[in-house]
Amino acid sequence: MAGISGPTRLTGFSGQLDTDSLVKKLMDTERVPLNTLQKKKQLTLWQREDYRSMNTSLLTLRKAMNELRFENKFETVKSTSSNTAVLDVVSSGANPGVSSVKITQLANSASVISEKVNKLPTEKLNINGSFTIEGADPAKSVEITITADSTIDSVLKDINGASAKTGVKANFDRASGVLYLNSITTGAGSKVKVTDANGTFANIFGANTTLTSEGKDAAYSVNGTNITATSNSVNINGVQVTLRSLGEASIGAVVDRSAAVDKIKDFVKQYNELVDKFSEATTAKKNRGYQPLTTEEKENMTESQITLWEKKARQGDLYNDSLLKDTLFTMRSALNMPLEGITNPPDPKSQLRMLSQIGVNVMNDFRENGKLEIDEKKLEEAINTRFDEVKLLFTKSSDTPSDTPENMKKRKSELGFADRLYETISAQLTKFTKKIGSGSIEALDESVLGKQLKDYNTRETDLERKLVDIENRYYKKFTAMEKALQKLNSQGSWISSQLGG
Known part of the structure; x- marks a missing residue:
C-alpha cells in the first residue's frame, strides 16, 4: 500500500498471542479485492504496450506505402560520364539529356x-x-x-x-x-x-x-558554350560533377526503374509481416492458469521465473481484438477493390486495375491469412512494358470528396493502391490513438485505456485506504485482547499466590 501507512504499534503484552502473524493472515484475505484490481491494471498496461507495438507496425507499413504514392519515386535518373578520368559524376539530378564537355583548364x-x-x-x-x-x-x-x-x-x-x-x-x-x-x-x-x-x-x-x-579558374565548354568556375566541382545541367583533367567527355543519363520493383517488394514484405503479427495477436488465446504476479509472489521467485511467468500471463491480451481484426479487414478490402475512374486509358480492355495483373497476388492457402506473394517475372515484365500504367495503378488521385458514404466508397475505388492503403492505414491509426493515446503506457490521458487506468488508480487508492483502516481495527482489537489476557494472567497469579499462602 504505497504512500499510505498506519500508526506505530506495540504488541506482545500477554506473551501468548503472535498478533502480527494473525493480523497478516487476516489481511491477506482482505487484500484479495486489491490484488485482483492490481492484476487487472497490469493486464491493461500490457495490453496498451502490445497495442503500441501493433501501432508501430502500421506506421512502418504506411511509410512503405508513402514510397509508392508519388510518380518520382518509381524511377531514378542515373547520370554517367563517358570518360571518368576527365570528368566524374558525383550525383545525378534531373534528366539532363546529353551534355558534351571539353575541359581546357582546371581550377587550382x-x-x-x-x-x-x-x-x-x-x-x-x-x-x-x-x-x-x-x-x-x-x-x-x-x-x-x-x-x-x-x-x-x-x-x-x-x-x-x-x-x-x-x-x-x-x-x-x-x-x-x-x-x-x-x-x-x-x-x-x-x-x-x-x-x-x-x-x-x-x-x-x-x-x-x-x-x-x-x-x-577552371575553363570548360558545355555543348560549345564556354564557362569558367572557381572550383573543379561544378554543376552541369543539374548534374554535380568533378573536373579531373584536360580533355573531352560527355554526360549521359540512364533511367533506372529497379527502384519501383524494390519499393513494391518492400510494401509486400511489410504488409505480410503486419498480417502475421496481427493474426497471431488476435488468435492467441488467454492462458487462464497464469495471472499477473503480486509483489509478494515475485519476492519468492527468480528473475527468470518472473519473466517466463509474465510471458504466459500476458499471452492473449489482444485475443479476438476488434480493432486489429477491423484493421486487417479494411486493408484487405482496399487491396481487393479494382481501380476505377481511369480516363482515356491506352487500351480500356487491358488497362491495369488490380495488383494481381502485375504479379502481386493473395496467397491461396487460407492459413496464410490473406498475405501477398509476388510473381517477380510478371512484375518486372509489367514494369518494363507498361511502366506508366503501373505508376497509375499506385499513384492515381481522386477529386471525389469524402462527404457521404457513397462518395467515400467511390473515392476509395478511384485512388491508386498506394494512396488508398495509405489513407486506410491513417484512419486506423487514428482509431489506435483514441484507444491507447500517444504518451507513455502509464499516461492517464483521455484515450480509452488512459481513462481505464485512471479509474483503476482511483479505486486502488480507495482500497488501500480502506485496508489501512481495517488493519488498524484488527490491531486495536488484538491489542485489547492482549491487555485482557495480561490482566487475567495477573489475576490468576494473585489468586494462585493467595491459595498457596
Whole structure:
C-alpha cells in the first residue's frame, strides 16, 4: 500500500498471542479485492504496450506505402560520364539529356613553393626577423615573427594558426625539405604573397623562392558554350560533377526503374509481416492458469521465473481484438477493390486495375491469412512494358470528396493502391490513438485505456485506504485482547499466590 501507512504499534503484552502473524493472515484475505484490481491494471498496461507495438507496425507499413504514392519515386535518373578520368559524376539530378564537355583548364589554388631547407623541422633557426603572409585580401595579412628559438615546426604553427584570417595554409615535406604555402580556395581570386622586407624568409627558405602566386579558374565548354568556375566541382545541367583533367567527355543519363520493383517488394514484405503479427495477436488465446504476479509472489521467485511467468500471463491480451481484426479487414478490402475512374486509358480492355495483373497476388492457402506473394517475372515484365500504367495503378488521385458514404466508397475505388492503403492505414491509426493515446503506457490521458487506468488508480487508492483502516481495527482489537489476557494472567497469579499462602 504505497504512500499510505498506519500508526506505530506495540504488541506482545500477554506473551501468548503472535498478533502480527494473525493480523497478516487476516489481511491477506482482505487484500484479495486489491490484488485482483492490481492484476487487472497490469493486464491493461500490457495490453496498451502490445497495442503500441501493433501501432508501430502500421506506421512502418504506411511509410512503405508513402514510397509508392508519388510518380518520382518509381524511377531514378542515373547520370554517367563517358570518360571518368576527365570528368566524374558525383550525383545525378534531373534528366539532363546529353551534355558534351571539353575541359581546357582546371581550377587550382595559389601556391608558393620554397627551395630545399637544410634543417630539421625541430632544429632551432638561430635568426631573428619577420615576414608577412598575405592572401586574397591584403587587409588581412599577418606578420610572422622569427626568433633564435624558432623552428620550422613553430613557423608552420604560426602560419596555420592565422590561416582562418589570411586564407593561406602551410605544409612542410620532411623528405624533400620543401615548404608549401597554398591558398585555401581555388580560382583566379585566390592568392598567396610573402612580403620579405628584411630577407628573413629568404634566409630560411631560399633566396630564389618566388614569393607571389595567383590561382586559376577552371575553363570548360558545355555543348560549345564556354564557362569558367572557381572550383573543379561544378554543376552541369543539374548534374554535380568533378573536373579531373584536360580533355573531352560527355554526360549521359540512364533511367533506372529497379527502384519501383524494390519499393513494391518492400510494401509486400511489410504488409505480410503486419498480417502475421496481427493474426497471431488476435488468435492467441488467454492462458487462464497464469495471472499477473503480486509483489509478494515475485519476492519468492527468480528473475527468470518472473519473466517466463509474465510471458504466459500476458499471452492473449489482444485475443479476438476488434480493432486489429477491423484493421486487417479494411486493408484487405482496399487491396481487393479494382481501380476505377481511369480516363482515356491506352487500351480500356487491358488497362491495369488490380495488383494481381502485375504479379502481386493473395496467397491461396487460407492459413496464410490473406498475405501477398509476388510473381517477380510478371512484375518486372509489367514494369518494363507498361511502366506508366503501373505508376497509375499506385499513384492515381481522386477529386471525389469524402462527404457521404457513397462518395467515400467511390473515392476509395478511384485512388491508386498506394494512396488508398495509405489513407486506410491513417484512419486506423487514428482509431489506435483514441484507444491507447500517444504518451507513455502509464499516461492517464483521455484515450480509452488512459481513462481505464485512471479509474483503476482511483479505486486502488480507495482500497488501500480502506485496508489501512481495517488493519488498524484488527490491531486495536488484538491489542485489547492482549491487555485482557495480561490482566487475567495477573489475576490468576494473585489468586494462585493467595491459595498457596
